[in-house]
Amino acid sequence: MAAKKLFAPLPEICRFVTDVMTAVGTPAEHAYAMSELLVAADYRGHLSHGLNRLSMYVEDVRNGTTDPCATPEVIKEKSAVALVDGKNGLGPVVGNFCMDLAMEKAKETGVGWISARGTNHYGIAGWYSMRAANQGFVGITCSNTSPVTAPLRSKKAAVGTNPISVAAPAKNDSFVLDMATSTAALGKIELKRSRNEDIPLGWAQDIDGNMTTNPDKALLANCLMPLGGAEETSGYKGTGIALMVDIFSGILSGANYGPFIRNWKNASEKANLGQCFIALDPSAFAPCFEERLSNFLDVIRALEPVDPNKPVLVAGDPEKIHMKEVSYRGGILYHQGLIDAMSKLAEELNICPLRSTVVGTC
Numbered sequence: 001m002a003a004k005k006l007f008a009p010l011p012e013i014c015r016f017v018t019d020v021m022t023a024v025g026t027p028a029e030h031a032y033a034m035s036e037l038l039v040a041a042d043y044r045g046h047l048s049h050g051l052n053r054l055s056m057y058v059e060d061v062r063n064g065t066t067d068p069c070a071t072p073e074v075i076k077e078k079s080a081v082a083l084v085d086g087k088n089g090l091g092p093v094v095g096n097f098c099m100d101l102a103m104e105k106a107k108e109t110g111v112g113w114i115s116a117r118g119t120n121h122y123g124i125a126g127w128y129s130m131r132a133a134n135q136g137f138v139g140i141t142c143s144n145t146s147p148v149t150a151p152l153r154s155k156k157a158a159v160g161t162n163p164i165s166v167a168a169p170a171k172n173d174s175f176v177l178d179m180a181t182s183t184a185a186l187g188k189i190e191l192k193r194s195r196n197e198d199i200p201l202g203w204a205q206d207i208d209g210n211m212t213t214n215p216d217k218a219l220l221a222n223c224l225m226p227l228g229g230a231e232e233t234s235g236y237k238g239t240g241i242a243l244m245v246d247i248f249s250g251i252l253s254g255a256n257y258g259p260f261i262r263n264w265k266n267a268s269e270k271a272n273l274g275q276c277f278i279a280l281d282p283s284a285f286a287p288c289f290e291e292r293l294s295n296f297l298d299v300i301r302a303l304e305p306v307d308p309n310k311p312v313l314v315a316g317d318p319e320k321i322h323m324k325e326v327s328y329r330g331g332i333l334y335h336q337g338l339i340d341a342m343s344k345l346a347e348e349l350n351i352c353p354l355r356s357t358v359v360g361t362c
């Protein structure tokens with residue numbers, strides 16, 4: 001029998017995530033921060049990092065490896081920089097705090113650079129860079145994560161998918177680069193498996209270190225490939241960028257790093273992730289940043305495409321297209337498997353299930 005496609009409106013998803021997090025002991029404000037983050041991920045089309053991830057955050061709270069009540073604390077500070085201890089709180093609670101602090105500093109000094117340790121998985125990196133871009137700053141953030149990516153030539157995973165994001169405001173426009181530094185995020189392989197689809201070559205290795213297109217073999221080995229894939233296609237560049245992210249995230253802050261970070265899938269210890277948040281005030285440099293960036297983006301988009309049906313895009317455009325579709329439809333389309341898992345979770349926690357409507361099959 002074909003699986004159903006279900007539709008849920010954004011406010012309802014927000015309500016559901018907040019209820020779930022509250023039911024496991026999260027203060028309302030922190031639960032709401034989590035709901036905003038997950039809804040934004042699904043809205044932007046990063047379904048691997050939205051509702052799909054909720055059970056993992058819940059598990060971390062239930063098994064005591066994340067403290068949902070914790071609030072971050074500044075432990076060291078100079079004019080433009082600060083070191084923050086996330087106190088093992090929820091990723092979005094720490095992330096929002098740090099980017100807000102970076103912006104406060106940037107207002108005074110032109111730039112704010114916050115290094116955080118003792119933190120947890122913070123979802124889509126773009127959430128934090130856009131928080132700054134929405135206030136007129138160039139926002140930059142990166143995070144280390146559980147070691148699921150093999151440095152080039154390695155049989156074994158030793159770095160995370162280490163996301164990095166840069167968001168810059170343009171006149172009536174924006175540039176939002178938001179990416180894993182592995183070729184694909186792990187969640188994308190999970191989604192492929194749930195849809196019974198192969199993964200592209202260059203995404204992941206099997207347990208022998210060979211590239212595989214089989215999502216089961218990939219998830220069994222838990223070993224992604226760096227951005228760029230094999231050596232012939234410059235996977236060493238992805239490896240370098242993933243290590244760079246960890247220098248700014250784990251090494252700088254004193255958090256765990258590289259292979260010393262726990263595996264998120266069967267976590268019994270705290271993650272102690274490291275993250276970096278930068279806000280840059282463009283008005284401290286040449287005038288009319290937003291106008292010139294807007295012109296630059298337009299020039300790139302106007303280039304003649306190879307395929308007339310596939311116009312040239314800039315970072316952030318695919319997400320804008322997805323958001324337009326979601327807004328037109330009025331909500332997010334989910335696979336039946338995820339809705340079933342959410343119904344089970346709601347039953348366990350004795351809360352109202354996610355109200356969704358069947359809109360077809362997939």
Ligand SMILES: NC(=O)c1ccc[n+]([C@@H]2O[C@H](COP(=O)([O-])OP(=O)(O)OC[C@H]3O[C@@H](n4cnc5c(N)ncnc54)[C@H](O)[C@@H]3O)[C@@H](O)[C@H]2O)c1
Pocket residue numbers: 046049121122123124125126143144145161162163164165176177178179180181183184185186188312313314315316317318319
């Ligand atoms: N917190 C974590 O541990 C973690 C780890 C990995 C990834 N993530 C998140 O997962 C999400 C997905 O990451 P990803 O690397 O799979 O993203 P992706 O490959 O879908 O997109 C990466 C970037 O490329 C841009 N892009 C995509 N197609 C394009 C095109 N045709 N032309 C121009 N630009 C294009 C997108 O706008 C985006 O900025 C991100 O939000 C990331 O932050 C989080």
